[in-house]
Amino acid sequence: MNIKVSEIFGPTIQGEGALIGQPTVFVRTGGCDYRCSWCDTLHAVDSKYRHDWKAMSAVDIFARIKELSGNAPLMISLSGGNPAIQDLKPLIDIGHKQGYKFALETQGSIAKDWFADLDILTLSPKPPSSGEKTNWAEFDKCLKAADNNPEIALKIVIMNDEDYTYAKDVHAKYPKLSIYLQPANHSLENLDIDGMNKHMLWLINKVMQDKWFNVRVLPQLHVMLWGNKKGV
Numbered sequence: 338m339n340i341k342v343s344e345i346f347g348p349t350i351q352g353e354g355a356l357i358g359q360p361t362v363f364v365r366t367g368g369c370d371y372r373c374s375w376c377d378t379l380h381a382v383d384s385k386y387r388h389d390w391k392a393m394s395a396v397d398i399f400a401r402i403k404e405l406s407g408n409a410p411l412m413i414s415l416s417g418g419n420p421a422i423q424d425l426k427p428l429i430d431i432g433h434k435q436g437y438k439f440a441l442e443t444q445g446s447i448a449k450d451w452f453a454d455l456d457i458l459t460l461s462p463k464p465p466s467s468g469e470k471t472n473w474a475e476f477d478k479c480l481k482a483a484d485n486n487p488e489i490a491l492k493i494v495i496m497n498d499e500d501y502t503y504a505k506d507v508h509a510k511y512p513k514l515s516i517y518l519q520p521a522n523h524s525l526e527n528l529d530i531d532g533m534n535k536h537m538l539w540l541i542n543k544v545m546q547d548k549w550f551n552v553r554v555l556p557q558l559h560v561m562l563w564g565n566k567k568g569v
């Protein structure tokens with residue numbers, strides 16, 4: 338079965354979350370069941386871009402990954418959109434046989450058995466400012482599907498106080514999972530580094546005032562370096 342692919346690019350560094358800084362090839366799939374208000378990858382979400390998405394076999398995707406990575410088995414990041422919409426098991430199986438590792442990020446709205454085959458699963462439930470509502474029963478199915486096999490991390494985007502409270506509640510619900518907080522990108526059209534820095538400092542201050550010490554606060558490094566461009 339073919340996989341809808343919005344873009345394949347890299348290697349470059351992972352710009353956010355648990356693998357920040359790690360050399361990675363990205364496979365961004367097309368399509369998402371959410372429409373977050375601040376989505377910065379609409380080209381992989383909105384069906385008006387679907388003609389740009391290429392239907393590719395797992396073999397062809399992996400051939401492109403190998404070409405980009407120069408055959409060096411590095412981390413492959415599966416993102417979207419929501420990559421859980423697709424059947425990525427064949428790609429993961431092919432890559433694992435050749436020593437590549439797979440990280441996947443999803444909002445946790447669709448569970449797939451093959452989550453257990455991943456090396457790293459980042460669950461990124463969307464806070465109130467996204468305009469979406471988390472279905473916790475589905476989210477728990479994602480955790481169950483992972484079956485304690487991949488390393489699992491939570492990543493939550495924070496726009497405002499309400500989102501911050503949401504993140505605290507999520508961490509209280511899943512205290513054993515490592516959690517990464519990421520300031521929301523306010524400047525989707527025109528990059529505003531100063532505004533991003535201020536938002537990051539606001540979030541750091543809140544975390545410190547609360548003595549919430551088992552959390553990590555990270556910027557979107559790739560946005561600070563390259564802005565909101567595709568393919569970096």
Ligand code: SF4
Binds near residue numbers: 379418463
């Ligand atoms: S879940 Fe992610 S990709 Fe989908 S709309 Fe929200 S931010 Fe965009």
